[in-house]
Amino acid sequence: AQTVTQSQPEMSVQEAETVTLSCTYDTSESNYYLFWYKQPPSRQMILVIRQEAYKQQNATENRFSVNFQKAAKSFSLKISDSQLGDTAMYFCAFMEYSGAGSYQLTFGKGTKLSVIP
Amino acid sequence: ETGVTQSPTHLIKTRGQQVTLRCSSQSGHNTVSWYQQALGQGPQFIFQYYREEENGRGNFPPRFSGLQFPNYSSELNVNALELDDSALYLCASSLVGSEQFFGPGTRLTVL
Numbered sequence: 001a002q003t004v005t006q007s008q009p010e011m012s013v014q015e016a017e018t019v020t021l022s023c024t025y026d027t028s029e030s031n032y033y034l035f036w037y038k039q040p041p042s043r044q045m046i047l048v049i050r051q052e053a054y055k056q057q058n059a060t061e062n063r064f065s066v067n068f069q070k071a072a073k074s075f076s077l078k079i080s081d082s083q084l085g086d087t088a089m090y091f092c093a094f095m096e097y098s099g100a101g102s103y104q105l106t107f108g109k110g111t112k113l114s115v116i117p
Numbered sequence: 118e119t120g121v122t123q124s125p126t127h128l129i130k131t132r133g134q135q136v137t138l139r140c141s142s143q144s145g146h147n148t149v150s151w152y153q154q155a156l157g158q159g160p161q162f163i164f165q166y167y168r169e170e171e172n173g174r175g176n177f178p179p180r181f182s183g184l185q186f187p188n189y190s191s192e193l194n195v196n197a198l199e200l201d202d203s204a205l206y207l208c209a210s211s212l213v214g215s216e217q218f219f220g221p222g223t224r225l226t227v228l
Contacts, residue, residue, distance in 0.1 A: 004159075035216060037219075043222045044219065044220075044221045045160070045207060045209075045219035045222075046219075047217075091159050091160075093159075097214070100173060101167055101213060102165050102167070103148075103173075103214050104162040104173055105152070105160070106162070107161075108159050109159050110159050
């Protein structure tokens with residue numbers, strides 16, 4: 001079974017600073033997708049960034065970027081110029097084809113990020 | 118473009134009762150997935166529907182069932198509720214094999 005591990009239950013960062021959230025995963029597949037989702041106190045799960053495993057180039061979305069190390073099965077999220085609105089739970093998620101046209105997400109337990117003014 | 122919506126927002130039931138949760142997909146999406154998120158945990162995959170049929174299921178008992186309608190909206194039904202079913206239930210819609218977009222969730226409390 002696929003597993004996703006987020007080893008940092010909680011982190012904090014000063015406003016305008018940079019923070020990196022860690023994620024490792026385990027799979028025997030070569031084709032899959034990785035995601036970071038953000039869940040603020042409002043509970044809405046928001047997609048932050050995605051990475052296809054076949055792409056060597058790391059994904060970036062404005063202040064958010066990833067460091068994807070396929071051989072090490074590592075997928076970290078870097079948030080630059082942290083803002084108060086970045087305060088949320090961050091979930092790393094893995095998706096692969098699971099048969100019969102089904103693609104399911106497997107989530108880590110999350111990292112609670114607090115941005116301090 | 119309309120996002121994923123879920124109803125109701127909150128629900129309180131007693132043990133042994135049955136519950137139905139509803140989800141409307143984002144416009145243009147044909148796949149719906151349901152997840153259970155216990156307090157302090159990441160979401161757990163319940164099942165996925167495509168073309169009105171269940172095409173993937175996580176480690177949940179048969180008392181968790183669902184439906185998908187021709188307009189791609191979906192229902193999650195849970196029979197014989199147990200205390201451990203108390204959780205946030207998330208619906209996500211997508212195109213097949215693409216990133217999933219989530220609704221705001223339904224908070225279910227079982228007493």
